[in-house]
Structure formats: C-alpha cells, structure tokens
Amino acid sequence: MSKVDFAIGEAARQSGVKVPTIRYYEQIGLLPAASRTEGNRRLYDRRDLDRLAFIRHARELGFEVDAIRTLLSLQDDPEQSCAAADAIAKARLIEVEKRIASLNALRDELLRMVEECACGRVGDCRVIETLADATHAHGRLAEA
Numbered sequence: 001m002s003k004v005d006f007a008i009g010e011a012a013r014q015s016g017v018k019v020p021t022i023r024y025y026e027q028i029g030l031l032p033a034a035s036r037t038e039g040n041r042r043l044y045d046r047r048d049l050d051r052l053a054f055i056r057h058a059r060e061l062g063f064e065v066d067a068i069r070t071l072l073s074l075q076d077d078p079e080q081s082c083a084a085a086d087a088i089a090k091a092r093l094i095e096v097e098k099r100i101a102s103l104n105a106l107r108d109e110l111l112r113m114v115e116e117c118a119c120g121r122v123g124d125c126r127v128i129e130t131l132a133d134a135t136h137a138h139g140r141l142a143e144a
Contacts, residue, residue: 005035005043005044007041007043008022008023008034008041008042008044011049015049015053015056016053017052017053017055017056022044025055030051030069031048032048034048051072054071054072055072062095063088063092067088067091070084070088071085071088113127113130114127
C-alpha cells in the first residue's frame with residue numbers, strides 16, 4: 001500500500017480541524033511536525049488525519065490540551081494499562097456533572113423568577129428584583 005499525503009487544506013477538510021488549528025497542534029506538539037515538500041508545503045498522512053480526528057473529538061468532549069497529550073501518549077503505547085485514561089475520563093465526568101448541577105441551579109433560579117413575576121409594573125417585577133439583589137442568586141448558584 002502506497003503512502004498518501006494530504007496538503008494542509010485537504011487534511012483540514014477530511015479531519016474537520018481548521019488549518020490554523022492544525023498548525024497550532026503541531027506547534028504545541030500534539031501533532032508531529034509535518035513532512036514538507038520542496039516548496040515547503042506541509043504534507044500529512046492518514047495517521048496524522050486519524051490523530052487530528054482523535055484530538056478534535058477529545059476537544060469536543062471538553063478535554064484540556066494536557067489531558068489530550070496524555071491520552072495521545074497512551075494511544076501511542078497500546079500495551080500499557082488504561083488506568084490513566086480511565087482517570088482522565090473520570091475527572092472530566094466529574095467536571096461535567098458539576099457543570100450540569102450548576103446549570104440546573106441556574107435553570108431553577110430562572111424558573112423561580114419567571115413564575116413569581118407579577119407581569120404587571122416593573123416596580124413589582126420579580127425578575128428585576130431578583131437580578132438587582134446580587135446576594136439572592138449568588139448563594140443558591142454557588143452551592144451547586
């Protein structure tokens with residue numbers, strides 16, 4: 001099977017990662033430096049595209065660059081234990097669950113504001129009153 005090389009624009013199109021982002025990933029070491037043509041154009045192979053897709057998917061799931069770097073190093077050595085990958089995923093899950101709790105508290109506060117709105121004059125408006133009282137919402141949302 002012959003090696004197929006892709007220019008950066010085609011690599012971007014196939015991987016779903018924008019050209020400047022591909023350059024950035026190279027710069028920070030998530031993606032190996034691309035081979036170059038005599039005209040100094042970057043060339044990527046199928047493994048590079050697979051790696052870009054992996055990075056893109058990890059970013060979509062909210063993993064930080066350092067976590068992705070670790071996951072990539074684990075992927076590069078498939079015989080090692082997956083305990084580190086599990087720990088990274090569990091930590092991300094905890095972050096997501098905290099964010100969900102915070103969003104649920106935010107939704108509850110907004111629902112309370114809307115339900116208690118008199119729909120009359122601004123002077124009686126529960127939405128305006130709640131927003132004006134910074135201590136009112138802070139306590140409930142901070143607990144989540």
